[in-house]
Amino acid sequence: MAKYLATLLLFVAGLAYWMGWVPWAQPLKTDKAPPTVLAKRMDIAPVLPLSGEVAPAFQVDVKPEIGGKIKKIHVIAGQNVRKGEPLVTIDDTDLLNERASAEAEIAGARLRVEKILGNFSRAKQLFAQKLLSREEYVNLEADYQIAENELAKSLFRRQTVDDRLAKTRVVSPADGTILDVPVNEGQVVVGAASVNSGTNLMSFADLSRLLINAHVNQLDAGKLSVGQLMEVHSPDSSDQDYQARIEFIAPLATVKNNIKGFEVRGVIEGNRESMRPGVSVSIIVPIGKAEGVVALPVTAVFERDGKTVVYVLKGKETECRNVVVGLMDSSHVEIKSGLVEGEEVLMVAPPEPASPKKKKT
Incomplete structure (x- = not known):
């Protein structure tokens, strides 16, 4: 019996220990004071972080x-060119043959004009002396006009061939850099016309003036304005940050990556080698600065009944006080009114007092 009783006591003691009840253990204290912070003066400089992409201000597909076969490509990708420098030469053999044919037509037309002009001049004299009928005179006059018209057509055909010959030499439209050359010598290309887009010979851009394109959330777009400074940094560059200014803010919102916002374009002048088109960049836009203002950590400011409040510690009492906030950065917020420097504020909101229960009647 005693052995059975001892076993039972050991079992009960083990169960109590497993459930966390130890008679000699000290009770846990739960009356720990909440964390506080002092209102102090500091500088608040909020910024708007963005991401964007670099693009040239001027870029065209040459x-x-x-149409025709490429005879010679004069440039390579990455090469800097000046306005008017040759880029591509298209084979002009067929056009030269066509021009030779036009020259032969012109020579023949001139001979006919000269011959008919001689006959017409004699007929004019005879008609004046009334030795030639009016019908014969009119016919010779018409033959002369037809011959002159044929000569004009031949000259126009030669001019058309010369214009096409000039277009076999494709030149640079401006000073800039060749970005890409997707064609090869010997390849047959199609000329650009109203019925087709033509073959792209190369991409050309002026890299002396670069654009920074970004998409800004509709909630943040109102913080930006044209002319505002942008700090641009490329993750691929170890050089210092670039300075740019906002040139354009789209008037119409668009959706990009399922986010509705506005297209923003900044301009960076004076390119460096590390900043190239197509590079992804990080952007910091300063949106204000307040110097030497009373501030609190953002975690010490709360919303209560639609108002912004802080909980000021007065001895052992806590006062809920309305405040007016100003600029805010990633960690602190400016307190414009309702709090003075040095006051102690709770970092956590105190529990709401329980409402008194009504007595039953």
Whole structure:
């Protein structure tokens, strides 16, 4: 019996220990004071972080105005060129043959004009002396006009061939850099016309003036304005940050990556080698600065009944006080009114007092 009783006591003691009840253990204290912070003066400089992409301010796809086989490519990707420098030469053999044919037509037309002009001049004299009928005179006059018209057509055909020959030499439209050359010598290309887009010979851009394109959330777009400074940094560059200014803010919101916002374009002048088109960049836009203002950590400011409040510690009492906030950065917020420097504020909101229960009647 005693052995059975001892076993039972050991079992009960083990169960009590497993459930966390130890008679000699000290009770846990739960009356720990909440954390506080002192209101102090500091500088608040909020910024708007963005991401964007670099693009040249001027970029075009160079296309031929006439079709044909590429005879010579004069440039390579990455090469800097000046306005008017040759980029591509298209084979002009067929056009030269066509021009020779036009020259032969012109020579023949001139001979016909000269011959008919001689006959017409004699007929004019005879008609004046009334030795030639009016019908014969009119016929010779018409033959002369037809011959002159044929000569004009031949000259126009030669001019058309010369214009096409000039287009076989594709030149740079401005000073800039060749970005890409997707064609090869010997390749047959199609001329750009109203019925087709033509073959892209190369991409050309002016890299002396670069754009920074970004998409800004509709909630943050109102914080930006044209002319505002932007700090641009490329993750691929170890150089210092670039300075840019906002040139354009789209008037119409668009959706990008399922986020509705506005297209923002900044301009950076004076390119460096590390900043190239297509590079992703991080952008910091300063949106204000307040110097030497009373501030609190953002975690010490609360919303209560639609108002912004802080909980000021007065001895052992806590006062809920309305405040007016100003600028805010990632960690602190400016307190414009309702709090003075040095006051102690709770970092956590105190529990709401329980409402008194009504007595039953």
